[in-house]
Structure formats: structure tokens, C-alpha cells
Amino acid sequence: MSLTIAFFKRSIDLRGIWSSLMETLTISSSIFIIAIGASMLTRFFAYSGAGDEIAVIVQGMGVSPLLLIVAVALLYILLGMFLEPIGAMLLTMPILLPLIETAEINLLWFGVLVVKLLEIGMITPPIGLNVFVLKSVMGGQISTSTIFRGVMWFIFADILILGLMVAFPDLVLYLPSLLQ
Numbered sequence: 617m618s619l620t621i622a623f624f625k626r627s628i629d630l631r632g633i634w635s636s637l638m639e640t641l642t643i644s645s646s647i648f649i650i651a652i653g654a655s656m657l658t659r660f661f662a663y664s665g666a667g668d669e670i671a672v673i674v675q676g677m678g679v680s681p682l683l684l685i686v687a688v689a690l691l692y693i694l695l696g697m698f699l700e701p702i703g704a705m706l707l708t709m710p711i712l713l714p715l716i717e718t719a720e721i722n723l724l725w726f727g728v729l730v731v732k733l734l735e736i737g738m739i740t741p742p743i744g745l746n747v748f749v750l751k752s753v754m755g756g757q758i759s760t761s762t763i764f765r766g767v768m769w770f771i772f773a774d775i776l777i778l779g780l781m782v783a784f785p786d787l788v789l790y791l792p793s794l795l796q
Contacts, residue, residue, distance in 0.1 A: 647702055654706030661710040671714035681719045685782060688712060689733055696737010700745060704734060728788045729781060736774045739767045 622628040661667040695704040738746040747763050
């Protein structure tokens with residue numbers, strides 16, 4: 617629908633459509649390559665039992681659930697700076713899910729936490745992908761450093777929300793508990 621409107625308003629031509637199709641194909645291809653690699657990694661961990669072994673090792677170390685969550689948070693924020701969210705999740709879930717299950721952390725709560733962490737990673741310097749999307753939309757009107765300075769308030773707010781999620785998990789689980 618939006619393509620039809622843009623075409624009739626003459627704000628896009630066939631060259632623009634072709635360009636956007638090629639960009640979509642490039643991005644989709646890279647996501648599929650990451651997904652295929654992550655699927656192979658998942659199968660490797662499943663067949664070898666490496667994910668379960670890592671969970672046993674971490675459990676044997678006596679790592680508290682809070683320390684595990686902090687480590688996962690740091691990992692996802694770091695990965696979010698350099699990878700798109702789907703790739704980061706596909707690469708880490710085969711390793712992290714056995715750890716989270718062993719630590720008896722609610723998987724629904726953990727899923728919400730991971731989504732929030734990936735959102736933070738998408739706006740965190742040096743590569744915050746959403747910042748570069750905003751830069752491309754704005755063109756030359758605003759510098760990348762100005763955008764990064766502007767999103768710092770969002771990063772601080774998201775970290776505060778993460779703290780509340782960890783301190784009060786029932787905030788996240790309240791609505792889903794009503795569905796049971």
C-alpha cells in the first residue's frame with residue numbers, strides 16, 4: 617500500500633524501488649547466513665551436550681542467579697553493539713538456555729530481559745545499528761555523534777528499567793500470570 621502511494625505521489629521511482637529491493641535482499645541474506653550458522657551451532661551443542669556441560673560447570677562454580685544475569689546482560693549489550701538482535705540471540709541461546717534453566721530463572725522473564733538488552737545494544741556506541749538507521753534517514757542534517765549524545769538518555773533510562781526488572785521480576789510477570 618505504501619509503495620503504491622509513494623509511486624503515485626512520485627516520491628519514489630523504479631530506480632528507488634530497485635535500490636530498496638537490493639538492500640532488502642542484502643540484509644535478508646546476511647541474516648539468513650547468520651541463522652544457518654547459528655542453527656549449525658545449535659545442533660552442535662545439542663549433539664555434543666556442550667550447553668548442558670557448561671551449565672553443570674557454572675552450577676558447580678556456585679554462581680548466583682544475579683551474577684549470571686549480570687554476565688548475560690554484559691554479553692548481550694556487547695553483542696548488541698556489533699550484531700543485529702536476531703544473530704545475537706541465535707548465537708547465544710544454545711549456550712545460555714541450559715544455564716538459565718539450571719539456575720531456575722523464569723524463562724518468560726529471561727526472554728523479556730534479553731529483548732530489553734538487545735534494544736540497548738542497538739543504540740549503544742560504537743556501532744549502535746539504530747543510530748545509523750536514524751542517521752541515514754536524516755541524511756546530512758545531523759551528525760552521528762550528535763545522535764549518539766541524544767540516545768544516551770535512552771540508555772540511562774533502559775538501564776534503570778533493567779534494574780527494576782531484576783529487582784522486581786513480578787513487574788514483568790504480572791500480566792502473564794493473569795493468563796494462567
